Amino acid sequence: MSKSDLFAPLTFKRGPAMKNRFMLAPLTNQQSHVDGRLSDEEFHWLTLRAKGGFGLTMTCAAHVQAIGQGFSGQLGIFSDIHLEGLTRLASAIRAEDSLAVVQLHHAGMRSPKDLIGEAPVCPSDNEEFSARALTTAEVEQLIEDFIAGAERAEKAGFDGVELHGAHGYILCQFLSGEINQRTDRFGGSLTNRASVIMEIIAGIRARCRADFNLGLRLSPERFGLQLAEILELTQTLMTAGDLDYIDLSLWDVNKLPEEEAFKSRSLMAWFMDLDRGSVRVGVAGKVLSAQSARDCLDKGADFVLIGRGAILHHDYPKQIQAHPDFTPIALPVTEAHLLNEGLSPAFVTYMRNWKGFVA
DSSP states (O other): OOTTOTTSOBOOSSSOOBSSSEEEOOOOOOOSOTTSOOOHHHHHHHHHHHHTTOSEEEEEEEESSGGGOOSTTOOBOSSGGGHHHHHHHHHHHHTTTOEEEEEEEOOGGGSOHHHHSSOOEESSOBTTTTBEEOOHHHHHHHHHHHHHHHHHHHHHTOSEEEEEEOTTSHHHHHHOTTTOOOOSTTSSSHHHHTHHHHHHHHHHHHHSOTTOEEEEEEOOSSTTOOHHHHHHHHHHHHHHOOOSEEEEEOSSTTOOOSSGGGTTSOHHHHHHTSOOTTOEEEEESSOOSHHHHHHHHHTTOSEEEESHHHHHOTTHHHHHHHOTTOOOOOSSBOHHHHHHTTOOHHHHHHHTTSTTTBO
């Protein structure tokens, strides 16, 4: 079996195997109901990707607290009112032999005030986002609500959850030595700043079933993050073995690091050298063609996360299986193309924010 075989199954320490190396990236789509309940449009968008051959179909970021909503039309997992839709979704994804996973999210300071009806929250007061600092008790409640979100996903029949620790949202805000200026047990050293994530992981492991799959998305740069710290944290998490996978959101899998001291090789390469133990590692960032996906596996990744390619082609994995040199349709694409690929008019409107995407 070739190291770059995109259709080789991938086992995890816990839960079922992925039938191939394609994971649907968690994609904002603004199709859910105002109260966070799943809509028929979002159900159609996601289940079409499961039918299209993705080994794991992940939801968009689903917020674990009402105050953590990051965008309109966002899927919620903070209340039992969301269970009916989530249960329907999990069952339909799994029926297509795709792993069903919810991404758990809280936007923190990036929650728009006009959306949540109050000032957003952050590890520390943040003038730029007019955000207020969480009290210690509120941080403890945040941890509890992430764990409760995982329990809700388990109850709905999902195979697992991914924690959104990337892109400047709340878990990333805690990791940032620039944003997080706390003086309690959740601030200061990297160990303290990472303790929110560690406590959520420990809680999910204690309270969800033994074979519940658990992943974490990390972005190694921007938002006041230091690459050396994220490398150290990633190695700590791999050594601990409580995660099943780490999803590295790199913006571009071929890019060099921003920090001068690390420019001797690609951002991705720094992570491939870590001792991963039983923890699988996936990468996201401009993985478009079949060859770029194979290259990621050749360079050490266990799987790839597909975003843009999955928006353009609901059956991206099946296209590659049929055409080993497959490359997605060139941009910009018509609205008709996107509607035909299972995007609702609301999702197409959102995609117009991506420069040069919709004709």
